[in-house]
């Protein structure tokens with residue numbers, strides 16, 4: 001007898017693999033905040049733990065109000081999720097069916113493809129220029145079956161971004177029925193004047209949704225918390241699609257506290273800005289190419305020569321207790337992605353790469 005059979009499109013999915021954790025190693029493989037999280041968020045979690053018998057507020061009203069107040073946006077047009085990951089899943093359920101397609105950039109974040117696969121939809125990936133999203137190439141892939149265009153800006157794992165004027169050009173080139181999803185997971189780290197996460201566009205346009213996460217600058221990846229802001233109709237569809245209590249009370253409380261801790265966010269962003277430059281410079285000095293990054297990680301390219309490859313570098317670094325991320329699944333087999341760690345972790349990463357260069 002054969003047991004229950006999952007749908008063919010589900011069985012085609014390669015499950016997402018998170019960054020590996022090794023005992024006694026520096027985990028620089030998941031772009032987590034090396035400074036931890038806001039002490040105020042920790043205190044809020046302890047407080048919230050006193051009443052875990054109670055169901056959370058399913059609408060996450062206090063958290064949405066806090067987000068609305070912080071960014072000056074309408075709380076009624078925000079939906080919260082169990083990570084921004086869940087927001088993407090909800091989008092797939094609400095907008096995709098078999099035969100549809102989504103458009104993304106060649107080295108776009110892996111989760112978009114998983115969402116499409118779950119719905120039996122096709123993923124169309126547009127070639128990039130210098131590992132940067134190419135608006136014209138993306139627009140070229142849009143057809144009458146396209147339901148959503150996903151843009152991680154900045155993108156993971158490349159670390160690159162496109163300017164706000166380019167984002168607007170992407171939006172202008174899309175039919176009104178195609179939803180542009182702007183994933184701003186790393187928005188808080190970007191200091192370039194021509195960048196915007198797209199809050200304004202999501203506020204004004206009927207087909208733009210911006211997603212954000214508490215997993216990166218807020219250091220709350222363990223709690224699973226993200227949110228989206230956009231047009232009423234899209235937010236309404238996401239509310240209808242989500243589970244009634246999709247965000248835990250503990251996560252909601254921590255999120256509010258984290259959001260209000262500007263000092264922790266500034267400290268995290270400052271640390272990242274300084275250490276990113278230091279790591280990049282040192283890796284380049286050791287003889288390896290790095291790509292410009294505005295995120296909290298850097299993509300390092302290795303030669304294809306024996307003894308110098310990314311796979312050998314990966315193994316060498318692991319041997320020295322430094323775990324960074326293999327990005328084969330992103331179509332970048334010659335590269336590894338290193339998250340920016342604490343200063344001490346970065347010292348060890350740099351020392352390991354220098355030793356590899358001399359090995």
Ligand SMILES: *Cc1c(COP(=O)(O)O)cnc(C)c1O
Nearest residue numbers: 083084085109152156185213215
């Ligand atoms: C880390 C990351 C996220 C955040 O995912 P969560 O589910 O909120 O933890 C979203 N998008 C990109 C591109 C990321 O790298």
